[in-house]
Amino acid sequence: MTPLERRHAAIEATMAKFRAEPFQWGQVDCARVAAFHLKQLGHKIAISKAGRYRTALGAAKALNRLGYASLAEMADGLGLMPIAPARMLIGDIAELEGDSPVGTIALYAGSGNVFAFHEDYPGLVTAAPHAASILRAWSVL
Template sequence: MTPMERRHAAVEATMARYRGRPFAWGKVDCAKVAAFHLKKLGYPIRISKAGAYGSALTARRAIARLGFDGLPALIDSFGLSRIPYSRLLLGDIIMGEGHAGIDAIGIYAGNGHALGFHEDYLDQGMIGIDVRPDIAWSVL
């Protein structure tokens, strides 16, 4: 399988698992979606070591329990390379301003769009959103 085919398969698997599932801290949130996506690409992600969380506050505490000061440092620890916006490819991980005091993570879907959650549509589940991320990481 080519790298682009691997990316496509991981995006499709992630969409199949999370499409239509409403946002729920610690169950169906951007970190869980990104972790699932990265696992599909072969990364040994073990965010369960952070413990349970049910709000933005307890999510920040869970990140701290893992020894990180925020989501960017946590994602850096997976060995992904940071890339500029101009180099984004299907399936790359992006991060931008979130809500409730925690960054938002998405999966780049191409043409300036990402799969993620939007605070105005949390009950609709993961949707395609326009992005201009603050940070981006290549998955392969």
């Protein structure tokens, strides 16, 4: 399987699992979706070591237990390669502007779109963020 095919397969598996699921801290949130996605690509993710959480504050404490202050810091800590947002390929991870205390991350869907949670919709949506709202990006391969 080529790298692009691996990326596509991982996105398909992640979306099949999470697209219809409503956002819920500790069950279906940015961190859980990204962790599942990265596991599909062979990354070793030990998110369960963070413990259980059910609120934004709990998520911040869980990240802190892993030694990180934000989801972006965790992406760096996992050894993901930082890239310019303009160089993202399908399946890469993007940090978006947001008001979550742990930060907001999304999966790049291609053509300028991301799969992310939005306060106006209960589950994952395909969104087209403004280029300026993509703060950072990481390659998954």
